[in-house]
Amino acid sequence: MSGLKESLQTFHKIASSPKEQLKKYLAQDKKVVLCAPVYTPEEIVHAMGMIPMGTWGADVEIKEAKTYFPAFICSVMQSILELGIRGEFAGASAIIIPSLCDSLKCLGENWKSSVENIPFIPMVYPQNRKADFGKAFTKAGYERVIADLEKATGQSFYDAKLTASIATYNEHNAVMRQLSDCLNDYPEVTAADRNAIFQSAFYMEKSEHTTLVKDLIGELTKAEKTANQKIKIVTTGILVDAADLLKILDDNDMQIVADNVASESRQYQVDAKPAETGLDSLAGKFADMDNCSVLFNVDKAIAEHTVDLVAKYQAKGVIFVMTKFCDPEEFDYVMIKKVCEEKNIPLLLVEIDRQMTNYEQVRTAVETFREILR
Amino acid sequence: MSNEVKKKSPPDPNSAKFKLGKIATDAYVDAQAAKDRGEMVGWCSSNFPVEIPETLGLAVCYPENQAAGIAARGGGERLCNISEDDGYSNDICAYARINLAYAKIKDTPEQNMPEPDFLLCCNNICNCMIKWYENLAKDLNIPMIIIDIPFNPDYEVSDAQVAYVKAQFMEAIKQLEELTGKKWTEEKFKEVMEYSGRTSRAWLAATSEAKHTPSPFNGFDLLNHMAVMVTARGKKEAAEAMEVLHKEYLENVETGNSTFRAEEKHRIMFEGIACWPYLRATSTGLKSRGINMVTTIYADAFGFIYDDFDGMVKAYCNVPNAMNLEHARDKRVKLIKDNHVEGLLVHTNRSCKLWSGFMAEMSRQISEECDIPHVAFDGDQADPRNFSEAQYETRVQGLTEIMESKKGGC
């Protein structure tokens, strides 16, 4: 049992100190490339011998970024820019920003004039991503990222190395899926713990993270299964990492048995399949990505996916964690709500942003929701 | 000093204003007539290549145009509320909220349009459009044809982007032919392309007459006429009406007249979509201070001039909201310099994340390069709850004072 505790503590430590991780890698003479959300081609950075480091912002006060973004842009974008301007990413070689939503497009444009010494590398993804012409465009986008990375870092790209990195990432995907399933049998692992495991993945070289997660799974399977009295829920949204929110879920005996959260399981749904080249394989992976508010899907598959998760994991309800001002999610919420209503699945909408300090309303809402689910 | 042009009622049927107004109204009437004849009718996003439905002979309506009309006539808040009751956040673009509400209630006293049989979506102005049309397609259970034109982080459009977008144009044409049974012909496309070119050239020429002092027109005219540029560019009547508009502006230049009915003391550029619910308040706030809004990015944005299919594809990749900051800035700088603009008034539009998301930095760069002041006010193109007349007045007054002091008037 102590092994399990220690293992979880390691994840918490890493998840709460991205800056330390950045420093650690720099001290090892590694180059670090920041990866803004979402679907940033980390495999390419990895294949070039560098550390891709995810950044989804932080719960910081927005001051400097205010002179760039109006108040109605999501706090993920605001805080990434804020951290950049404040020099929190000092030492990073570049930032890759995909342009999958309107706010992400603006982040790149603002970054250019506000953050010194960390060049902006755009990754332009197609929305018509499944057809051959879409895949060709994705591939061209990756080629451009490679060229920019070579210029910014002096590192070189070899397709064979990419194939190896893809294998590393596929393995990590599989381990993260396995972990999410495995946790369902261990209610003592809290929502906060679960989040730390997912979050830490952004700040580590992926095979290191895979090893840690495998160890954790090993510890878990050694531990005795206890009776599960918790209320099983599915979460959906962009980001569910606010400590206060996670504590409220834990205080109310809620167990996240599955999620469709962008910073958690959403990114691990799809593996890259073998193809002629590593880049083709990666473009194919993006084409297969789905169930996401920033990826075009005329069938609104995200709604069905949500209720499927509920059925598969026998959850009692869904908590939609809305990142304030995230319009892609705001549109999808309505469709998810409709399908949940049709299927009589209780759904709670919780709106949060990174500057929120008072969670009392959220607490009350979750308490009421718990009564409904019981 | 400009003389006032007084030709109120009855409207002169030969005037550009009348002709342009008629084209805008006819669009709805024609679409309804097509629907009544049993033809399929589409809803189309504003910067979807009109050449496609026009060449195929398909009747389409423009939800953004309708939403603007509804908002200008006071229905914005009512319709927004309907969408919000369905769960849509009030952070979402008000055009989308109004249209999603209309799709549900199907009838408003302000402006109706026929129910759609298909949707034409192009996201070169925002990705919000994709989300909005996805939800429409799902709710109405109709096909959605999408042409994805990604935001271009570079100054020039890459070959890869042209190839990607062109493939989608072809795909969209094929899908529409199959869906509606109409056929694409090169001959008809050429004709549409020619009208579109003529309309665009006349528009660019007309709007560029603002280079004269005083300007022969009030820039608020552009906000009204732009609907025709967006929706009817490829029609013969549009080309003719725009040519009349240019002629009228030329005449004004010669006679010293203007549709700006006040003394033109200052000339500004307006940035953003109009606040339709407060058109009068926003325009009076300027006019009362002798400020003429002589140009907006619309003056440049709708000049779609190209010689062939590939040129058309490229033109659609180069619309304002698809351009990077530097390219977007330079276009504005040119308009400011060409038209002797003395100040920049920026509408920070709560509805439009992309348009407002890097405008602060762009405004600073423009101000610096052109040596003109800029101020911003908070507003919304269609939701009346997001505008404060008092704040607008204060900001415009602030801008006026700086412009006056720069002229040595203090």
Ligand code: SF4
């Ligand atoms: S997807 Fe949502 S949360 Fe993410 S950057 Fe865009 S608006 Fe912000």
Ligand code: SF4
């Ligand atoms: S106002 Fe902005 S967000 Fe709304 S449809 Fe137009 S471009 Fe898109």
